Amino acid sequence: MVAAGWVVFGPGPARAHPHVFVDGGVDFQITEDGTLEAIRVTWRYDELETLFLLSDLDVTPAAGADFTDSERALVERELGRFAPDFDGSVHLRAKGEPILLAWPRDLTARMVGDRLEVAFYRDLMEPLALEATELHAAFYERTYFFAFSLTDEPRFGEAEDRCSATITKFEPSSQTDEMRAALAKLGREETPENSNVGALLADRMVVTCK
Template sequence: MRRFLASVLACGLAGAAAPAPAHPHAFIDAGVELRFDAEGRLEALCVVWVYDDLTSLMILSDRGLDPDGDGTLTDAETARLRGFDMQWDPGFAGDTYLLHGAAPVALAGPEGWTAQVVQGRIVTTHLRPLVAPVAPGALPLVVQVYDPGYYTAYAIATDPVIRGRDDCVAEVWGPDLDAAHAALQAAMQELSGLDLEQGFPAVGQHYAEEVRLTCPPG
């Protein structure tokens, strides 16, 4: 999977007290590119989303794309697909979060998006400029990818890419799954059936994978 994602990079709980709704429903392999400006400050993130086979098939079918099912879109179909996942509601964080140490860093809305179908899977990219560039300094920069409601499960499936600096290191860290499962079970136990109809508990952050970027100070 790392090779596949790298090639397209262009920019239930055991022992639960009660059964939980089937989450997540969609799976996305993510890629992250960190872009630095001429002054060595982080200025933008390029984000890649590779949708799972079933979700890709459903999206294409719902939009009347690839009717012959050969996994290849015409130029016109590709144009119709482009931007389908970029129509965000106000306040939506885009399932991408940036921290400088423990402090959140504001990201601007998406721009420069692309879409294509590769090996039957939808691959989209978009750019998230920082509202203000950030110099890493002594604190690490952390990029987290997750859906707060855990409808979609994200996995960082390729090595992060760094552009504009050659003295920084980016590593992928996974979540503590035992702690995440415990948090989900505790949240489920606090909810009634009526509550669940109103929304799944916001446990996605507990399952977040993240990129930790470290650069020499100065």
């Protein structure tokens, strides 16, 4: 069984840490009155990880083509089985407090060129009124096994004309260069001493609504 985003912990040749590169983004399901109810997360796996994932499922779409209906059903079913230690990749905070999210739902999959793209929803455990409140979103996996990059402009549901976002890309420094050099020495089965190192290397976003 393949677990979305975590199949790469299986046997295979070693690669430098991080092992998987994903770009994508976050869309915000905001009601007309400015209440955030859910987020939609998009991942596009790097070409090598796409090959690993699809090979494990015995799926081989034609070059440059999307999945057939049967392939899509299989990929969505298997990748929709998230591993118990899934930590989300999107971490939200407001007023200094973490925002609790429900388990992922409604995963969809497609091919974008030679890369696998998946998207899924996560409901807020408690809807959040965003008026006069900054929402902070960080895009990372805590052990930095996955390197996530925010590349997509966010959407804001029914509040498209009232909300905006500022994206801050991770900027390397001498300190983080040393950290990444140490991470690069880790094998596939090794984890960093800092169990939340991904947070230090994250792309971030601040959402504000009028």
